[in-house]
Amino acid sequence: MTVPITEMSSRARDVFRMVVESYLQSGLPVGSRTISRFGGLNLSPASIRNVMQDLEEMGLLAAPHTSAGRMPTEGGLRLFVDAMMQATEPSDVERAAIEAQARGPLEEALAATSSVLSGLSACAGLVMVPRGEPMLRQFSFLPLGHDQAVAVLVGTDGTVENRIVDIPPGVSPSALVEAANYISGRLTGLTLGEAQSRLNDEIAKGKSALDATAQRLVARGLAVWSEDGSRRPVMIVRGAANLIDPAADADLDRVRQLLDEIEGKEEIARLLDRARGARAMKIFIGSENKLFALSGSSVIAAPYHAADGRVVGVVGVIGPTRLNYARVVPMVDFTAQTLTRLMA
Incomplete structure (x- = not known):
């Protein structure tokens, strides 16, 4: 874990900043002699090496085995970006x-x-x-078995999508038809999110014409579509x-x-x-x-x-x-x- 910048001396901050900026420009490890040539530090290469060693112990710099120079660690880059970077606005x-x-x-x-x-x-x-969520034009359920059905969504743009959904136990074919007719008749022209919101509102206000089983079926079908759509940016x-x-x-x-x-x-x-x-x-x-x-x-x-x-x-x-x-x-x-x- 790297140290916060407030715990670094001004000399350590200056050396650290120069190492990072040089590395970001060249992609190469930076040595103490390179830093000493930048000017403004009034430190000898030996003193700079000592500071760089301290920064390495802090977890901010690392020394590749193929080079005597140092480069920032990911933690060092994070500290630089969050606390020291001077942004350059686009021209x-x-x-x-x-x-x-x-x-x-x-x-x-x-x-x-x-x-x-x-x-x-x-x-x-x-x-x-x-x-983009398609607007509903038609919705239907095709039974697959006692606990699954294929939900078929037809959008107003002509797109057709199929999705296997789980259905509550004991749902009859007539309940599937009733649920599909409700969606196609009452929620046409809405996106899935809007349809879900309207359905939730109607159920909450007791305005839904469906029985309890059909309500759960409709809600489950729409939830699957909404969730699936949100996972496909x-x-x-x-x-x-x-x-x-x-x-x-x-x-x-x-x-x-x-x-x-x-x-x-x-x-x-x-x-x-x-x-x-x-x-x-x-x-x-x-x-x-x-x-x-x-x-x-x-x-x-x-x-x-x-x-x-x-x-x-x-x-x-x-x-x-x-x-x-x-x-x-x-x-x-x-x-x-x-x-x-x-x-x-």
Whole structure:
């Protein structure tokens, strides 16, 4: 466990900051002579080495066995990002490039925005598309056995989806028909979430025309659809080639591992979904998330909102842990703000 920054001396903070900034720029371990040439410390290389040794004992720096220099640990990077980083706001050119893509049809705008974010950050750009729930046109249950049925949903856009659902014991075929007719007749034109809300309201007020068994059946069918839909966000990934860090040419296993992970978009979606429910930026460094524990990568993700303030999606990047956080974090934040304006 790393120490809080308040327990570090000013000299230790200065050396630590220089080591981290140098490492993030070069990707290479940093030696005491390199730090001494930066100026402003008035410390000899020997004194700097002592400070770096102290920082290593604090868990903030590590010494690779192939080098006498030091590099920040994941805990050190977390401390730097949370307490010491001086953010660099996107330039006018970068802002204009992002805003130029946030227009037109929504999915095209999101894909284009993800691409430009990837290019500007030299990372893989990610966008989670707003979850769209189909509007109901027709709903039916097809019995499979004494405790299961196939729920068939037909959307107003013509889409048809099938899902096996559990049904209460002893439900008759006529009860299945009654439940389906109720959904198709009373809840047509609503999304699943709206249908569930209306049904709950009617049941609570005693207005439902169904008997108790049919009520449970309808509620269970809709709950399955809503839950299934919420687990299937749509992902757009652009710029995966940027994940091949030039400083990691010798580490081909890491590159393969990372590219394999990117292909698992559902896993990435689950990771970014942690950011979806938040109101602010999320930064995951290395093993802070299981998905990238092996490849040593960072995720920066920010939610974007609908006009009513609801979080409807997430935009972010994936890159090496040594990415330029001071530049990329504000860039992702600006992109999220731009997409929020697009959704207005």
